[in-house]
Amino acid sequence: MSLVAGPGRGGALDGQLPDELQLVAEKHVAYIQKLDTRRDELEYHLTEHLRLSGIYWGLTALHLLHRADALPRDGVLDFVLSCLHENGGFGAAPGHDPHMLYTISGVQILAMVDGFDELEKRVTDGKRKIADFVASLQQVNGTFAGDEWGETDTRFLYGALNVLSLLGYLPHQRPNEEPALIDVKAAIAHIKACQNFDGGFGVAPGAESHSGQIFTCLAALSIAGELDSYLGEEGKDRLGAWLSERQLDDSGGLNGRPMKLVDVCYSWWVGSSLAMIERLHWIDKKKLATFILQCQDPVEGGVADRPGDMVDVFHTHFAIAGLSLLGYPGVGEVDAT
């Protein structure tokens, strides 16, 4: 799987788009399939530190396009498990250090390809080891670090809850195990400390609200079962107002913060956040879908952040996930968290 940008650009053919924009699903499938054949490009090697996430993005896009078979399951499983370290963390590629980000991707892929049995077959107590790795990164104040070097971020906190939930190791999934693997209460208290007056959340307490961070915080609250009780209707209205203002009048695309450029990936961060608080209808779905489709390369497949930029698998994934949220025909349903 390559994370090389291009070869095409979003909205290619010099802006000559057909009147009726279509999702060029087969082209995207072919684009994703071809990614691993681009080893003759320097960028293929320069982006190895993202490989496992790249596979997750590609595979999710394929699943949503009902083409899960387009990447060989055995090959995917072999690669994922070759990134797993003895301590239970995944690196981005074989030999790369374990990190929360890739542990999230690794576990998400295993869940998607139904690979937990295979994990247990090849690694004794594999699930437990991964859960222990994740739990070991919780800090005194409830948040999570990305790895042993100490960076903390609400992205990692969400990732930890997501991984443990997929593995079935959240405390409420194992009520008889003492002591609990992580302190969910402290984690959720930390999320609450990251909330701002505008209803949004930042990367740490005091930080400006950011759509990506809002997604992680809402998803964490949701996994912990505290989303509705914490926000209430007032809180949802306030946050929904901020999120719905991310849609810009001219393009119909979404930005991540006030007065910033639109980007296809926010179709997911903002869209799924709105869906989690039942306010997705507060934006113009049709205009957003049109914007996403304009970012496609209709010839060689793949989606870019904005029309005219190079396509890549990250934006291809978030574009298709965004269309899925919008109920676009031919795209499978996705769980917002």
Add this chain to the structure above:
Amino acid sequence: MSHGVPRVSGTATTSGKSEQARAKERQQIEQYKQLEGDVRARISAHDYSNASLQLTSKLLSQNPEYYTIWNDRRRILQHVFEQELGEGGKSTTAPQQDIDAAHKAGLSLPQREISLLIQEDLHFLLPLLKQFPKCYWIWNHRSWLLRYATSHLPPHATLELWQAELGLVSKMLALDSRNFHGWSYRREVIAEMEKLSGSGMAEKEFEYTTRMIGTNLSNFSAWHYRSQLISTLLQNRRADSEQRRSTFDAELELITRALYTDPYDQSLWFYHEYLMATLDSSNAGAQIILHPCTDADRTAYLSQELDSIREMLDGAEDCKYIYHALLQYANRLIGLGGHGAPTAEMKEWLSELRKMDPLRARRWEDLETKLKL
């Protein structure tokens, strides 16, 4: 989350490349893989030499997103630092000028060595940070170096390092005033400096946001930071209720002037909303400015702002944010007991809003239901 996918500029895609370009790329790949292999092999063999450190510099300059190599770099540095700390006895063999310099700086010889190494590494990061200001790993490495210094060097030496970081982050934010890595790092720097010096910096930082806003009104990051500083500032000043009120009035005046300059800028409306939220006891994320704050205060301020915002409509009748603010604050006025709440006007504002903002038509529908006009 991480926008790690590099943008290729120009037409450097596979299909359009000449054979010559392909051959050159093959060579670049080979050199890169060799360098990578060399670094990884040295680390596996625990070769924490200066030569290894230099190789990580070379590799990271080509690819600063390669997080494992940043870890390798820290492994090397940690090893060198620990050696320095463990070799206190060696100091007798050190040149006299080093001993003098360490003494003058108030450091032991190993501490001085570590301090120099850390400064050297911070220096190495500078051009990378300028070239890749959104790379998480570069900011992380800086932060790691500073934290190491903080736990191993005396406070006066560490404070100097953090002071220099404040200068750096100010420069970075001058280049891109919305870079959230920069703002996060700034908060970290200030928190550490306050801890080390034992004195608060909220006043200075507040002045900094005034300057940033003066340069560019539309900088929501600066407005946000300002919003975070006010309550600390008032606490540090031990402000009484009158002083709190005059601060609040001054902020309202500042934002009102800004709104007159550009009522179409949503950053400004969010700051106005921040100020008004401090009057809203139902908002969990709101800060405290007025203290005490009575319902009479709330009513008075809401009425005052409704009047002031109504005037903004003159010449900006097509500005949807004005109608939204009016509706919101009028509704809060109703919530407070509601005498003089302009229900007829509210209907009109809502209908303008719906005309002007079809993108969010269903949000305004929901609002209509909620307001029960």
